[in-house]
Amino acid sequence: MSRDLSPREARDRFLSRRKQENTEKTVRSYENRLTRFVQWAEDEGIESMSELTGWDLDEYRADREAADIAPTTLKGQLMTLKQLLDYCASIDVVDNDLPGKVNIPSLSKAEESSDVMLKPEDANALLSYFRNSNTLFGTPRHAFLEVAWHVGARMGGIRALDLRDFNPDRQTLEFRHRPPTLLKNKEDGERVVGISEPVVKALRTYIARERFDKRDEEGREPLFCGRQGRPSDTTFRAWSYMSTFPCHVTQCPHGNRRETCDYARRNHASKCPSSRSPHAIRTGSITWQLLQGLAIETVAGRVNARPETIRRHYYRASEWEEFEELRAEETLKLDIGDFDE
Known part of the structure; x- marks a missing residue:
């Protein structure tokens, strides 16, 4: 040597x-x-x-x-x-x-799979709450939750989205590997993903009312944009935790009052035992998409993961019927509002 x-x-x-x-x-x-x-x-x-x-x-x-x-x-x-x-x-x-x-x-x-996820029934309740709220509809946390849930993308992928990647007329989001904002699997992680009309509406409202018209250090216009430009990972995590507080839709399972609860503060949101991280939203989304009947290959393409990874962590043949191959355009109808418990 x-x-x-x-x-x-x-x-x-x-x-x-x-x-x-x-x-x-x-x-x-x-x-x-x-x-x-x-x-x-x-x-x-x-x-x-x-x-x-x-x-x-x-x-x-x-x-x-x-x-x-x-x-x-x-x-x-x-x-x-x-x-x-x-x-x-x-x-x-x-x-x-x-x-x-x-x-x-x-x-x-069982050991490889994480039990911590945003459950479909909870996502349904939370997104219904945001969609029917006059004050919270189209806020950053709402828009983030819509995209994170309906696409199942990693937080880094959502952060990398530019304004030009959102096509409301075609109901699509385009994920591109543009360093220094990187995608998992680089160019192999690039894809165009269909989103439902309610997700488009939430993003339109966010862009019109909440989004700051800024450019990042590379001169690009981030889709999710704050006062200083492209938000940090910490900001996205805060949106994730704050959008998944159970007290939005039900009585606090921990016996706290929202008005005096320390968890309700932005800097403490992650400490709430029932709020969920971006990864937990992704896990729940993948599970939900499979249960909706989307083919494993379709889900893998949407979330930028290998089919074998999906099978290992999310697919249990003894519990679910064999998935049928769906046409790509059918994913445009995929929406939590149609969730059936």
């Missing part, structure tokens, strides 16, 4: 390469996972990546298991560690056989 790196140096070098190929969110995820490993290695006195052995890797897994983390979290951390070691092997920092010594656990479908 011609080079040597400390665990921290190896992590930083690996992340610098990932920045050229992955979204900012993905790189942050890599960094968070690998920082756990770096801290463990430094605590163990491991100064060089070349010192690592299969025993060390097994000890690290045991340390993470002792932390009582979720099975999916453990698997993600170990898979990322293997990617780091694959990279180190490619530049002759560790032996070629070391990455294969990372013992990545196999999970059941």
Whole structure:
């Protein structure tokens, strides 16, 4: 081996390469996972990546298991560690056989799937509430929820939308990979998605009444736009949590009064046990679209995911009838207002 790196140096070098190929969110995820490993290695006195052995890797897994983390979290951390070691092997920092010594656990479908999601019946109630509200119809949180639910897109994809990507006459949203706003899977994640008339109406109202006429640093006009231009991920998360408060449509399940509840404040919205993140909305949306009878391939195209991923996480043949292939134009009728409990 011609080079040597400390665990921290190896992590930083690996992340610098990932920045050229992955979204900012993905790189942050890599960094968070690998920082756990770096801290463990430094605590163990491991100064060089070349010192690592299969025993060390097994000890690290045991340390993470002792932390009582979720099975999916453990698997993600170990898979990322293997990617780091694959990279180190490619530049002759560790032996070629070391990455294969990372013992990545196999999970059941139940362990891989998240139970936390916005349920279809809750989405129906919430969107009905916003659609019938004189004060909240067309607000950023309402428009975001309409798009997040009816498309099932990732938060980064919604953030990347420009004003020109919305075609109200054709009832479509066009997702494009335009760095620095990135799509998962890059150009392969580009697609045109049909949306129903109520979603179009909500977006029209948002654009006319609420959207700030600003450009971002690249001179583009974001579809969702605030005073400073394209909103941050933090802003989108706040809209997500605030749009899914159960107290919009029912009595607080936690015994709080909205007028005095700390969760009702923007900066504390994520702490409400019943509010939902963008990912939870996406999970619920995918499940709902499948239950509506859309083909797995159709849903996968809409949400920018592989059909096998959809099958693994959302499809249970014992519970659902075989899906029928639908024509693309039929997705224009897909709307929560037609939800039948």
